[in-house]
Amino acid sequence: MSTKPAMVSVRNLTRRFDVSKPWLNRVVERLPKSILTAVSDVSFDIPAKETYALVGESGSGKSTIGKMMVGLLTPTDGSVTIGGVDLSRETSAKAMDAARERIQMVFQDPYASLNPRWRVRNIITEPVAARGGDTTGLAERLLEQVGLSAEDADKYPHEFSGGQRQRLCIARALSSNPRFIVCDEPTSALDVSVQAQVLNLMSDLKTDLGLTFLFISHDLTVVRHMADRIGVLYLGRLVEEAAPDALFTTPRHPYTKMLLEAAPKLDGFGRETEPPTGEIPDPINPPKGCAYHPRCPLAQDRCRSERPVLRSVGESRSACHFAEKLVAD
Amino acid sequence: MTDTPVLSVRNLVVEIQTRHAVLRPVDNVSFDIARGEILGVVGESGAGKSMTGNAVIGLLDRPAQIVSGEVYLNGRRIDTLSPSDMRKIRGTGIGMVFQDPLTSLNPLLTVGEQLIETMREHLPISQSEARERAVKALEEVGIPGARERIDSYPHAFSGGMRQRVVIALALCAEPSLVIADEPTTALDVSVQAQIITLLRRLCRDRGTAVMLVTHDMGVIAETADKVAVMYAGRTAELGPVREVLTRPRHPYTEGLMGSAPLASLGQTRLRQIPGNMPRLGALPQGCAFHPRCNRAQTACRRDLGPTLAADEGRAACWFPVGATETAKDIA
Amino acid sequence: MSRFTSAWQSDFAWKFRRSPVAIVSFLVLMTLVLGAVFAPLVAPYDPFDPGSLNLMNGFTPPMEPNMFSGEVFWLGTDDQGRDVFSTILFGMRISLFVGFAAVLFAMLLGVTLGLLAGYLGGWTETIIMRAADVQLTFPAILVAMLIFGIAKGITPVEYRDQMAIWVLIIAIGLSDWVQFARVVRGATLVEKNKEYVQAARLIGRSKGAIMLRHILPNVMSPVLVIATISLALAIIAEATLSFLGVGAPPTQPSLGTLIRIGQGFLFSGEWWILFFPAVTLLMLALSVNLLGDWLRDALNPRLK
Structure with a gap:
């Protein structure tokens, strides 16, 4: 793990959702309660001014983690500590509010994340206006900072293209002077x-403003470009964590390896590889032991019964019983 | 090729009549698939x-419709059926x-x-x-x-x-x-x-x-x-996949390949194409790509790029990438 | 001026100009509404001025000179000699006022409850929506009659006629809030999961501010459509109640009251006393309804 002091610290984060049918249906059809564990025992640190990326396929819990980190969802278990404030246990409303002012988020869908009935000026200054701050000239300054023009302040969102809207979302996220920004699939x-x-803009802002990012994505190539450290999620569990180059050259978990091989390559003309087998299992009844074992070529009896813990393997961390063996292959 | 292609599209033009203008989402597109x-x-x-x-x-929803061009399936014309x-x-x-x-x-x-x-x-x-x-x-x-x-x-x-x-x-x-x-x-x-x-x-x-x-x-x-x-509705480049992707001739293809994060491995910034794709209702005069193109010259601002036929020509560009060194010098 | 031109050239106006049904309905409705609003100026007689009434003028058929005074009434007169055309104009005033006010009341109530139910969920939602379900099992007119009856019971006799109109408005409004609440709740459920609402939650906006400033503006288009269609229903509901004798008092006759009065003479040959108010009511309800239908299509992005 990084030795730099952590700005953001996530410990044993777990989130379960009750996805049972209504009570009456359960009684009539004699169904048990069904609980979906979207995030299961995830821990990681983000040092200040670094970008931590979470990658995973659908159902990996990456967005759920993002929402818990900005306080849109409360964890079932575990904690998120940002700048020394534990978001789910802080009792002082003042400290909590101060902490939340420094946390912002950029969402995936640039069409749904801007209120269509609001003018751009009001949208991007809302984080400041809501706290009664001074917004004179703020919209113009922010717009120019994200590469739009000050005249755009009086337009409505529908007058902008997808990329420009995402710039608007970034402008809104910047307005309250945040230290930490969660980006949930900002370019997908x-x-x-x-x-x-948009990625270049975010890199520039990171260096200019010294921001700390959590970058959520399903696209490994984007993540490799943006991140200082990458966490790979599978079915709500962190299966591997490594620096980008290490992750791409020496993956320490068979799932990471599979993801890297399955991603289409720009120079993969007529590439003939055996595609990965199987699909992501049902998160309501995840496989026992290691969640990846039904698809894993290395799976042994131990993988079917014992859930591997995330442990240090070289410079990386991996949750595989046979991480060392994988590297040897 | 001596065989008739399975699909042959020739100079296909699709137009949408709107209140304000006639839009051309597909403009003079030709290709063959064997x-x-x-x-x-x-x-x-x-x-x-x-x-x-x-x-x-033949699944265009009104008001979009084919206004000219031909589509052949195994040599039989199907756009008029x-x-x-x-x-x-x-x-x-x-x-x-x-x-x-x-x-x-x-x-x-x-x-x-x-x-x-x-x-x-x-x-x-x-x-x-x-x-x-x-x-x-x-x-x-x-x-x-x-x-x-x-x-x-x-x-x-x-x-x-x-x-x-x-x-x-x-x-x-x-x-x-x-x-x-x-x-x-x-x-x-x-x-x-x-x-x-x-x-x-x-x-x-x-x-x-x-x-x-x-x-x-x-x-x-x-x-x-x-x-x-x-x-913007036109074929910018057409050719064998390895050729087009490794040695793109049209500046747009080049930009597209260059802006993929993998292409800028190890660099802090990605190469990017400036600007946005123009809306169909507001296409610039000349080559639709010229406002975003670093090779654009007077001809590009005045004339539409050359139209690509199905079997000849690679890039619909007046000054294709790598064609001559002089073109590069000018850019 | 420029504002007017730009409004005229908007997509909305363009759709309007392309729909003959909408144009005709709009013209009919505007004529009726203007006639009602300016009834004191337009009406040839004041039907509520006892001094100008002449019983001798009673039962004059339309467009025929009265056999005693020789006066001609366009649409004839009723049993008391009141000019039917004038009573219709004044009656429409009451009908339209009750209709608009009732819809406004239902809208305020329904939109508020729908927003609360949709956004807060949980027990709030259960209570509000179950109440709506229960109310839907009764015909709206029964609910209105019930409320009207209770209100009548608790108001002192001397205020009853004065209060009748307001009670009518509340009764019709209360019987009509459910559909507003349902539609707003549905739309709110969709909107509240959109990312712009999450962005507002993230910066610590209060629930009230999110509902009012973020969600409300985005759920208003279906509300406008329902409001238009409800207006037609409210006018008819008012007429029905008045026809049944539990609505507008004869001192303030609405179209429904006029129809009730008129039906007594239908079989004795004085058809016009019933016919003209009924046709007016029909035109009013139909034009509002057609306009509402058109509005629904025009505002529906999927039908564009």
Whole structure:
């Protein structure tokens, strides 16, 4: 783990959702309660001014973690500590509010994340206005900071393209002077050429303003470009954590390895590889032991019964009983 | 090539009449797909790639309509057919795979019923024969326990399995052309790899021609034989996939390849194309790409880029990348 | 001026100009509404001024000179010699006022409850929506009659006629809030999961502020459509209640009251006393309804 002091610290984070049918149906159809564990015992640290990325496929719990880290969801178990304030246990409303002012989020869908009936000026200054702050000239300054023009302040969101809207979302996130920004798939709805613009903007802001990022994505290539450290999630569990280059050159978990091999390559002309087998299991009844064992080529009896813990393997952390063996292969 | 191509599109123009203006989402597009060949149509949103696919299969929604150009399937002109003849062609001659597998399956019929119905409509076979073939078709697309699952409804399948069913459905009447419109966009990476491999294997085995519409350059690189890069309704570049992707001639293709995060490995900033794709109602005069192009010259601001024919020319650009050193010097 | 031109060129106005049904309905409705609003100026007689009434003028058929005074009344007169055309104009005033006010009341109530139910969920939602379900099992007119009856019971006799109109408004409004609440709740459920609402929650906006400033503006288009269609229903409901004798008092006759009065003469040959108010009511309800239908299509993004 990194030795730098952590700005954000996540410990044993767990979130369960009750997805049971209504009480009456359960009684009539004699169904048990069904509990979906979206996030299970996840711990990691983000040092100040670094970008930590969470990657995973659908159902991996990456968005749920993001929402818990900004306080949109409360953890069932475990804690999120940001700048020394434990978001779910802090009792002082003042300290809590001060902490939340420093946390912001950029969402996935640039079409749904801006109120269509509001003018851009009001949208991007809302975080400040809501706290009674001074917003004179703020909208203009923010717009220019994200590469739009000050005249755009009086337009409505529908007058902007997807990429420009994502710039607006970034402007809103910046307005309250945050220290920590969670980006939930910020470019997955954008075209490649526009994605590059938005990613560059975020890199620039990171260096200029000294921001700390949590970057959530399903796209390994984007993550590799943006992150200082990457966590790989599978079915709500953190299965591997490593620096980008280490992750790509020496994956320490068979799932990471599979993801890397399955991603289409720009130079993979006529590539003939055996595609991965199986699909992501039902999160309501996850496999016993290691969640990945039904798809894993290395699976042994131990994997079917004992859930591996995340442990240090070289410079990385991996939750695989046979992480050392994987590297040897 | 001496064979007639399976699909031949010549100077296809699609227009939409709106209140304010006439828009051209597809403008003078030509290409051929031979037997067993996969043509990747790539472009960003609004480039007209899906509209091209829909025009080929006669599924344009009003007010969009083909105003000129020709579409030939196995040498037979199909863009002038009546809607009912076209429907027949869509069943037997052309199979379709769309982005969202749920919308292409009827939720009220079992998977087997849909396969059997489609097959019997187009092939002279009995009910029991069709059922046997349906089981075989499901096994072919890799559905485990096909014989038991044939009587399940679509909702009982996961996203990836549904897309497999859709592929089985598209191929069961043995069409000579499959149009796949973003078939893997809604799927996870691991499942996407499975579906792509499957689609490629089936089409190669049967000699089916495939028009693969997608925004993902990686998918194109791994799957397609030929690629057409579209920008603002026109073909910007057309050629063998390895050529186009490794040595792009059109500045747009170059920018597109360059802005993929992998291309800038180890650098702090990604290469980016400035600006946005223009809206169809507000295309700039001349080459639609010129405001974003670092090679643009007077000719580009005045004249539309050269129109690409199906079999000659690579890039619809007056000053293609790597053509001459002088062009580069000017830029 | 420029504002007017830009409004005229908007998509909305364009759709309006392309729909003959909408244009005709709008013209009919505007004529009726203007006639009602300016009734004191438009009406040739004041039907409520006992001094101007002449019993001798009673039962004059339309467009025929009265056999005693020789006066001609366009739409004839009723048993008391009141000009039917004038009573219709004044009656429409009451009908429209009750209709608008009742819909406004129902809208305020329904939108508020729907927002609360949709956004807060849990027990709030259960209580509000079950109440709505229960109310839906009774015909609206029964609910209105019930409320009207209770209100009548608790108001002192001397205020009854004065209060009748307001009681009518509350009765119709209370019987009509359910559909507003249901639609707003549904739309709120959709909106509250959108990311712009999450963004507002994230910065610590209060629930009230999110509901009022963020969600409300985005659920108003279906509300407008229902409001229009409800207006037609409210006008009819008012007419029904008045026809049944539990609505507007004869001192302040609405269209429904006029129809009730008129039906007594239908079989004795004086058809016009019933016919003209009834046709007016029909035109009023129909034009509002057609306009509402058109509005629903015009505001529906999926039908664009």
